[in-house]
Amino acid sequence: MRPCTSRVIRAEALLKLLDELLPAAVRPDPHQRLRMAYARKAGETDLEVLYYLSLGKGRPDLLLRVAPEQNALPSVANRFPALSWYEREMHDLFGIEFTGHPELHPLILHEGVTTSRPPLLGQAGAPIHYRTSPPTVPTMHATEIQRLPFGPVRADVVESAQFLFYYIGEGILHFHQRLFYKHRGMEQRFEGVSPMAGVILAERVSGTDSVGHALAFCQACELALGLLPPPRALGFRIILAELERLTNHLHYFSELARMTTLRVAAAQGAWLEEQVRQINGALTGSRFLRGILSVGGLRRDLEPSGLAGRLTDLETGISDFLDKLADTRSYLDRLIGTGRLSTDVAMDQGATGPVERASGLDRDLRRDRPYGSYGMLEFKVPRESEGDALARAQIRRAEVTESLALVRESLAHLESGPVITDQPEEGPDPGGEGLGAVEGSRGGLYYAVHFDPDRQCLLRVKIKEPSFSNWRVFPFTVKDTNLMDYAINEASFGLSIAGADR
Amino acid sequence: MTNWAWFGLSQGRLTTGWPEETVGHGQEGVLGMPRLHPERCAPTCRDCISACPSGAITGGLGESVTLDYGRCVVCQRCTEVCPTGAIEKTTDWAFGVRTREALLAGGGGMGSGNAESPPSTHVPRGFRRSLHIRHVDAGSCNGCESELEALLNPFYNLHRLGIFFTASPRSADLLLVTGPVTVAMKEPLLETYRAMPEPRFVMAMGTCATGGGIAGGGYSCHQGLEGILPVDLWLPGCPPNPAALMEALLVLLGRRPERGALPERAG
Secondary structure: OEOOEEEEEOHHHHHHHHHHHOOOOOOOOOOEEEEEEEEEEOOOOOEEEEEEEEEOOOOOOEEEEEOOEOOEEEOOOOOOHHHHHHHHHHHHHHOOEEEOOOOOOOOOOOOOEEOOOOOOOOOOOOOOEEOOOOOOOOOOOOOOOEEEEEOOOOOOOOOOOEEEEEEEOOEEEEEEEEOOOOOOOHHHHOOOOOHHHHHHHHOOOOHHHHHHHHHHHHHHHHHHHOOOOOHHHHHHHHHHHHHHHHHHHHHHHHHHHHHOOOHHHHHHHHHHHHHHHHHHHHHHOOOOOOOOEEOOEEOOOOOOOOHHHHHHHHHHHHHHHHHHHHOOHHHHHHHOOOOOOOHHHHHHHOOOOHHHHHOOOOOOHHHHOOOOOHHHOOOOOOOOOOOOHHHHHHHHHHHHHHHHHHHHHHHHOOOOOOOEOOOOOOOOOOOOEEEEEEEEOOEEEEEEEEEOOOOOOEEEEEEEOHHHHHHHHHHHHOOOOEHHHHHHHHHHHOOOHHHHHO | OOOHHHHHHHOOOOOOOOOOOOOOOOOOOOOOOOEEOHHHOOOOOOHHHHHOOOOOEEEEOOEEEEEEHHHOOOOOHHHHHOOOOOEEOOOOOOOOEOOHHHHEEOOOOOOOOOOOOOOOOOOOHHHOOOEEEEEEEOOOOOHHHHHHHHOOOOOOOHHHHOEEEOOOHHHOOEEEEEOOOEHHHHHHHHHHHHOOOOOOEEEEEOHHHHHOOOOOOOOOEOOOOOOOOOOOEEEOOOOOOHHHHHHHHHHHOOOOOOOOOOOOOOO
């Protein structure tokens, strides 16, 4: 699978090989990690599980391909906790057993779900049966402990999920999140569709990350098919991706202000976000920047002449707003020390994006695995070490500045010429496979695609979503904190539920 | 130390005068629903039907082509592949309509005309000036939530129209549903509806809720609200923009006329 090297190994060799390739170190290298694992059907009855590894800076990524034996594999979750959810997902959707897994209870399909066959093995479209049942949580006995179930329908206009708090007074003893109420089975939706229809699906996996998803999907298909988009398309792709980051980060600051009860600041943030949405709409015809990306480039050329001016007008307002927030004591008081995530936990549990950079991990796919024309652009990757809500805000603040500069820079160097190609630069990937990696506004976003032998339609698409990674990490920052800080902490993570649930 | 109160006052009024005024809805350049002219179709052409990722277009090969706005995800693919201009890009957004059938366009379906029906008396008079909404996300991509949240920003400032979001279904008049309705969200959705006092209204917002969209079906999703809840107002769009949402809410309240799925917008 491009751009990785592949190795087929036997199930019993898996743990030992992973230990050799990714030795446990005193100071972990953020570029050496097991990133994700997923399963796919390989033939009529066989399954294949793919483990995607980064071996360090300057070394190509590696894909380990393993066939489960008697539908079981040794679990790697004890050694790599970040992989726990991936194994549980494969358990739910493919029915694979992971021996030695510390918590192999339902994740994607809740307790109470019954299926005739695991959904991604069965006939596409056969519905599952859902019976409301309580989640698997530890039992706690003490009259002082209060239990607060919150959701899945929560206050405000928010996404659906359930949160369970066990608390004494203000202190949270245990926190259990039940996501995946919104699981739509999006990965199965890609089966059998054309690359173009795939882009339209990818844009709708996580609506506020439409560009990130579509871009990762397009890059994966382009690697599989041997396509290289023309320079003008690559320039526009950076503009679109950075506009999306800008929109989402402004939304994030508005939310942080709202959670710290700064009504005027929240309104100002929302007003700035609205202005970028309107700029997005005028540029592409979509406030979510949809309908432009295509495998091989862009669906149509864009007219960017008004963009630079409108962004310049906005820039002063944005930096003034962020300065004012940083000069508000009641806001800083609520952020400092809230939801602290240590470097070790961030690394072990697989934090990504601004969340990991705020906890001291220096990683950004735009710089480390440059795609499109990011390799030709100068930009800073901010890093903080405190790991609290303020550090996460500071990372995003720095990224707002960088995004604006990247848009300006890309606009200035836009080349003329076509925006799409269907002529392969090189032969297609022998297996018809590709892996697209994008640093979305919420973190590392991967699409792995497997084409049919004729390279016409997709057989399997795996989405590694940054919010899936960061939701896994989030509870570690909730335990032993207090209820009053919870909403601020959640806002400081900047999570999407649609993306995580897919 | 920032004085936010002073800052807020110094910003002046940011809110648009729309919809009372005819300009300033903020959606300049935003592409809307495609418009179908079935009389221009080439007889053997099925290009738009095979390009549509959500099965919104049916017919062809002799039969007249029908476009179901309730299933249209506004991806614009049909307008790109159509060889005869029978289906064209527009900047017109869909309006809220009262019946699912009114979302069908072309091929003799309803809703293709722009005839205005008189303002509805569906919502009792006492509710028209004030409406409280309970929103339930039944599996959306978060695009619809993003646009709903935008209604509260200073530009749209939904509150000036007397329309509010409420946390408790007990104090809600309208259940506003987004998403195709996942199997896991069906029961919480119905429970929310049951907790609402009568008279209560239901609005399906976004193409997932009106017809399943690209996510509907499969092992984990229903096809939107049809057959799950009695819907009073259908508003397709992927997602519907905030101005379209405001317009639809006013249609529900009988403060704007119902005009069919895709009227030409004035101004």
